[in-house]
Amino acid sequence: MRKEIERWWEQAKRDFQTAKNCMKSKDFYASVFFCHQTVEKGLRALYLLQRSASPGTTHSLLYLAKETNIPQKFLPFLKELTPEFVITRYPDVAGETPYELYDKKIAKKFIKETEAILKWLEELMSKV
Numbered sequence: 001m002r003k004e005i006e007r008w009w010e011q012a013k014r015d016f017q018t019a020k021n022c023m024k025s026k027d028f029y030a031s032v033f034f035c036h037q038t039v040e041k042g043l044r045a046l047y048l049l050q051r052s053a054s055p056g057t058t059h060s061l062l063y064l065a066k067e068t069n070i071p072q073k074f075l076p077f078l079k080e081l082t083p084e085f086v087i088t089r090y091p092d093v094a095g096e097t098p099y100e101l102y103d104k105k106i107a108k109k110f111i112k113e114t115e116a117i118l119k120w121l122e123e124l125m126s127k128v
Contacts, residue, residue: 005048009125012041016118019111028102033088035114036061036081042121043068049125059085071120077113084110 019034036059043064047055050068058064061078070078086093087101094101 002048005045008041008045008048009121012038012045012118012121015041016114019114023104023107023111026104027099028104028107029088029099031107032084032102032110035110036084036088038114039078039081039117040064040085042118043070046121046124070117074117074120077117081110081113 015034016038019031019038022028022031022034039061040059043061044055046068047053047064055064055067059082061082062075064070065075065078088094088098091097
């Protein structure tokens with residue numbers, strides 16, 4: 001595996017650990033943000049693996065998913081997760097203070113769905 005791909009993949013896995021750590025510390029908004037980061041970096045690694053080129057600066061999980069032929073079953077979650085890249089961080093986007101919008105139940109759902117995508121990616125990445 002090329003070093004660039006390996007770096008994206010390793011950071012994706014570390015971001016997932018951070019998402020779980022944020023759950024433990026009850027920083028639920030941050031947990032959701034790091035779920036987005038996990039999926040984005042994992043899909044970037046896959047994109048690089050499949051195409052040997054960068055997807056550019058996009059943060060759209062749907063774009064990355066469609067370009068890498070991710071299973072359709074993940075698309076509804078990716079539609080939900082994509083805007084969390086900004087909602088979790090900016091009060092002017094969220095319309096509220098972001099940390100107040102998230103609770104354990106919400107974050108737990110994002111962790112569960114992110115883990116499913118990460119496992120799917122792990123299978124693909126381990127074959128290289």
